[in-house]
Amino acid sequence: MSRVIRIGTRDSELALWQANAVKNALEKLGHETKLVPVKSQGDLVLDKPLYEFGITGIFTKTLDVAMITNQIDIAVHSMKDVPTALPQGIVEAAVLKRANTHDILVHKGTDFLNDDDGIIATGSLRRQAQWLHKYPNHEIVDLRGNVNTRLQKLEDSTWNGAVFAAAGLERINLTPEAYLDLKWMIPAPAQGAMLVVAKEDDEFCRKALAALNHESTAVCVHIEREFLRVLEGGCTAPIGALATVQDGTVHFKAALFSLDGQERIGVEKEIPVSQHKGFGRKCAEEVLSAGGDVLMRKIKEEVNNTKG
Structure with missing residues (x-):
């Protein structure tokens, strides 16, 4: 019996790109699919840093609920956003081949790197700490929102630059000309990797997704996580x-x-x-x-x- 696999995703441009990549891969294997976009609390509340929510998985929780309540069959995530402990009944079904792992600095000129008064935007404690480790006198300002929103906020600001994951910008062709590859910055665990989750008891979806798993990437991200x-x-x-x-x-x-x-x-x-x-x-x-x-x-x- 044929079955349509309902793919849950956040509705940002990047999340939809990722979900469509999984959709296309499944359809090449002969499966029928349907995208089901959902807004997460992490996308809706943009006026406070992520760590102030007091929970991990702020971007994945809404999709977890949609899966448990049978609104979707599988969910596609940027793996670095996924908590290391998945909800009961939900399991990793596939880790796709990893993209660029680096962070990059999108900037308005690099002269400030030699000064003490640079202003850098990021909503990540990891990026903040590593930037301050290298540039202790710079100021860090919080930056939230999807990739498009953050790029626009940078353009409209007086900040010198903002830190992004290279993979996110590359996937939706938004990497600007003015950027620096931050090879010295250690990325987030699983950065650049996409994870697809399914219900533990859904043998059909788990078998379909197993064909998409990239073993070498899976080994690396599991060590990091x-x-x-x-x-x-x-x-x-x-x-x-x-x-x-x-x-x-x-x-x-x-x-x-x-x-x-x-x-x-x-x-x-x-x-x-x-x-x-x-x-x-x-x-x-x-x-x-x-x-x-x-x-x-x-x-x-x-x-x-x-x-x-």
């Missing part, structure tokens, strides 16, 4: 992590920063791909034992004080 989960980061801590696979070896680089960027506890290791299970946990435990546990408590207190 395990590192994040053990550090208990979510949206509330400046944590960067990147795993890559080359010639059968996983190369891993990650760090935890203080909110002001002045403290950095990092790890850089490699391991054979065949031994990747539990590798993210081991790296996280190394960071925690090097003072990361104390720094995480300090970060949580500071974030809670900001929310209060």
